[in-house]
Structures are given as structure tokens and as C-alpha cells.
Amino acid sequence: MNVAVIGTGYVGLTTAVSLALHGHQVVGIDVDREKVTRLQQKKSPIYEPGLEDALGQVIDQGRLRFDHTVNGAAEATVLFICVGTPEADDGSADLRFLHAAAEDVRNLYGQKPGKRAVVIKSTVPVGTGDRIAEQLKACTEVHLVSNPEFLREGSALSDSLHPSRIVVGADSPEAFEMMDQLYANVSGHWVKTTRANAELIKYASNAFLATRISFMNELARLSAVLGTDIDVISRGMGLDSRIGPEFLRAGLGYGGSCFPKDTAALLQVAKEKGVDLNILQQVREVNRTQPAWYVQLIRDKLQGLREKRIAILGLSFKPETDDIREARSLSVIGHFLQEGAFLSAFDPVAADAVARLYPQVRFETDVYETLRGADAAVLVTEWKACIQIDWSKAKALMARPMLFDGRNVWPADLVRQHGFVYTGVGRS
Numbered sequence: 001m002n003v004a005v006i007g008t009g010y011v012g013l014t015t016a017v018s019l020a021l022h023g024h025q026v027v028g029i030d031v032d033r034e035k036v037t038r039l040q041q042k043k044s045p046i047y048e049p050g051l052e053d054a055l056g057q058v059i060d061q062g063r064l065r066f067d068h069t070v071n072g073a074a075e076a077t078v079l080f081i082c083v084g085t086p087e088a089d090d091g092s093a094d095l096r097f098l099h100a101a102a103e104d105v106r107n108l109y110g111q112k113p114g115k116r117a118v119v120i121k122s123t124v125p126v127g128t129g130d131r132i133a134e135q136l137k138a139c140t141e142v143h144l145v146s147n148p149e150f151l152r153e154g155s156a157l158s159d160s161l162h163p164s165r166i167v168v169g170a171d172s173p174e175a176f177e178m179m180d181q182l183y184a185n186v187s188g189h190w191v192k193t194t195r196a197n198a199e200l201i202k203y204a205s206n207a208f209l210a211t212r213i214s215f216m217n218e219l220a221r222l223s224a225v226l227g228t229d230i231d232v233i234s235r236g237m238g239l240d241s242r243i244g245p246e247f248l249r250a251g252l253g254y255g256g257s258c259f260p261k262d263t264a265a266l267l268q269v270a271k272e273k274g275v276d277l278n279i280l281q282q283v284r285e286v287n288r289t290q291p292a293w294y295v296q297l298i299r300d301k302l303q304g305l306r307e308k309r310i311a312i313l314g315l316s317f318k319p320e321t322d323d324i325r326e327a328r329s330l331s332v333i334g335h336f337l338q339e340g341a342f343l344s345a346f347d348p349v350a351a352d353a354v355a356r357l358y359p360q361v362r363f364e365t366d367v368y369e370t371l372r373g374a375d376a377a378v379l380v381t382e383w384k385a386c387i388q389i390d391w392s393k394a395k396a397l398m399a400r401p402m403l404f405d406g407r408n409v410w411p412a413d414l415v416r417q418h419g420f421v422y423t424g425v426g427r428s
């Protein structure tokens, strides 16, 4: 099929590449001309292992091209809208990019006959699809579809190629038929429903995953006092098939471009309707305070933070991405600097972005240089390079043997054998 994708960020780019890999003819459109130029040169604006190779492959095969105006989408039968829906000041989803893209679509398809699906993949509050359908009602043969995306950064392409489920919300048989045809080569469970249900499935999924994380983080605070080990607790819980093992890892909390903004947007939608989502409110509160709780633990163990030299390992919001949106590192660094600590930091790909925000931090290109002379090391993001450490070498380089494992991934027994004092998150 002829497919257009408006917005070539994380979601748009991986959607475009995966649909091209599935044999469709795809055009990616973005208002950011610099991004389009880079993409035309087969350069991915996003870091993710394997993504740039796949991008080059489908461009070389003539199945994917890029354009900076929506006119490039004239021939498309299915048009995805994948623009950002960031958090507005009041916590709601800012839909201005979505409405601008929909307006472009209205101008393009208003005059052109032909049955088409316009598919919203951006995460949008319940009712948005209906409003966009209204905005496009002059385009009589356009069917408005909600098809939320569940990919994770760092494994976005693989998640897009092999989705856990395909949720499609629409109100016409033609729309469902076009989506069936589009995803004919993709296996996954289908949920065919209304647009409103599809929109809420997306927010509810992210909110529930965030809830699991905050639940474990709050329990980790208790575990730290009880002298129990949250990792063992989590393993023991996760073996119950009704609970499952995923998203039970305690740590410094969740970051990224989605859990923080989507939980805020869901709360805002509920507030507008006069409904209290008390649990979700607390989920956000636990997440907001988790870095400060851990920094307090570090302060106690180091007997103050003033003029202490602290090495921060890992800066992106999770491994395998250069995204630092809402990264825990930013909050942790902020707390340390406020208390007068001297910081060195390392990340395989995200250091430059953090350096622009915190020029007072000493950024190193190597874990060991980061550890040199440090009074303590704090693991913030569990990159492989930050886990697979030669502990004898690390011990020799550090001024004091204090390890703070903010992700519970360092080998506690082994580092203790090397003479380190180890403190995890809710782990004895």
C-alpha cells in the first residue's frame, strides 16, 4: 500500500521503517527540514542499535523516502499522524502539532477523491479522534482511525515489527478493512474497538506500568528499613503468573518522554470530568520523590555531600537510547549540585545533551576516568558499559570505596568481596 507518515520522531520513523520492511511504499514527512535532510542521507536522528542500518536498507530498496511538506502524501491510502503531544503547563496533552498536521491533511485531501484512512498514532486524550474526524469531515472519503503505539525506546524498531497487540479504533468497516490490509504481514493480537476505547487503552497501559514501578519503589523504601531485599521480593512476586515479572524493578524511578507526560494527561482528563484518580496521583508523587529519597541515603552514608566527589554512571532515561527527556540523572545531578558536591559523569551517547544543561559537571568518555578520585559512584542508568566494570581497577582509582547502585544491577556480593561498601535501592 502507499503509506505516509507525518512526524518522523521516534514513533514516526520506526513506523515508517517497519512498514517499508513489511513491503509497503512509504513516505515520511516532517516540518523539521534539517531532520528530513539527515534522513534523506540515511542518518537516523535517534540513537537506537540497528535502526540506521534498517533505514539505509529500505531507502536503498526504494521503499522509503522523505519529504518536508504534506504534498508528498498525495498518493497515500493510509496516512499516519505521529507528531508529538507534549505536556502543557497544566499537565494536559498539548495537541497543537496534531491539529496543525490534521489541517494540512484537510487541505491536501479536501479536493482529492479516493478512499483513505487517516490514522492517529500519537498518544491523545479520549475524544481527540472524534474531534479530528470532525475537523476532516469535508474530506468525505477519509476514515479516521485511532491506532496507538506501544513501542519502547531502545527497542522501537523491533517492537514496531513485532507488536504485542494491534489496537485499532474506528467507526466504519472500510477503516477496519484498510487496517487489516496494512498489517496483513504483521502478527499480533488484535483489538478492534471504538476510537475512544483505543485512546484510553494507551493511557491506561502506560499508567499501569508506571504504577507497578512506583509500587515497587515505595516498597523498596520499606525494604531498606526492614533490611530485606526488594529484588528477591520482586522475583518472588513475579513468579505468580497473575502478576508476571515485568516492570517490577525498583530503582530511581521512571523517566522518558511518555510515562511522566501520559500519567499527567490522564489525571488532567479525569479532573476535567470530575473524577479523582488517587492511585495515579500517588504513583507520580512516589516517582517525583524517589531521586531525593536515594540522594538522602547517599548523604547519610557519605556523612554529607558538600565537596564530595561523586561519579555518575549513565545519564539517558534508560539504556540503548540517547533520550534524556525526564531522565532521572537530571534530577539526581540537580540534588547533588545543590548540596555542593563535585560531579563527574559518563554516558555512552547522552553526555552531550546533559552537558548543555549542566556545564559544571566534568564529563568523561570512559567509566574509569569518571571514577578516578571519586568518593562515591552512583549508577543511574544501567548501560552495559556501566555494569561490566573491572572492580579491582575501579577500587584502585576511587578515593573511597562507596558504591550506590540506583538500578540494583551491580553484583552486590562480588563488589563487597572487593572491599566496596554497596548500597542498592531497597536491597540489603
Ligand SMILES: NC(=O)C1=CN([C@@H]2O[C@H](COP(=O)(O)OP(=O)(O)OC[C@H]3O[C@@H](n4cnc5c(N)ncnc54)[C@H](O)[C@@H]3O)[C@@H](O)[C@H]2O)C=CC1
Pocket (backbone or CB within 6 Å): 006, 007, 008, 009, 010, 011, 012, 029, 030, 031, 032, 035, 082, 083, 084, 085, 097, 098, 100, 101, 104, 121, 122, 123, 124, 149, 150, 151, 152, 153, 257, 258
Ligand atoms: N517516544 C516513544 O517511545 C513513544 C511515543 N508515543 C507517542 O507518539 C507521539 C510522537 O512521539 P515521538 O515520536 O517521541 O515524538 P518526537 O517529538 O520525537 O517527534 C515528533 C515529530 O513530529 C514532527 N512534527 C511536528 N509537527 C508536525 C507537522 N505539522 N507536520 C509534520 N511533522 C511534524 C516534529 O518535527 C518531530 O520530528 C507522541 O504522542 C508520543 O506520546 C507513543 C509510543 C512510544
Ligand SMILES: O=C(O)[C@H]1O[C@H](OP(=O)(O)OP(=O)(O)OC[C@H]2O[C@@H](n3ccc(=O)[nH]c3=O)[C@H](O)[C@@H]2O)[C@H](O)[C@@H](O)[C@@H]1O
Pocket (backbone or CB within 6 Å): 123, 149, 150, 151, 152, 153, 154, 206, 209, 213, 246, 247, 248, 249, 250, 251, 252, 253, 254, 255, 256, 257, 258, 259, 317, 318
Ligand atoms: O508510550 C510510550 O512512549 C512508551 O512508554 C514506555 O516505553 P519507554 O518510555 O520507551 O521505556 P520503558 O522501558 O517503559 O521504561 C520507562 C522508564 O521506566 C523505568 N523502569 C522500567 C521498568 C522497571 O521495572 N523499572 C523502571 O524503573 C526505566 O528505567 C525508564 O526510565 C512503554 O514501555 C511503552 O510501551 C510505551 O509505548
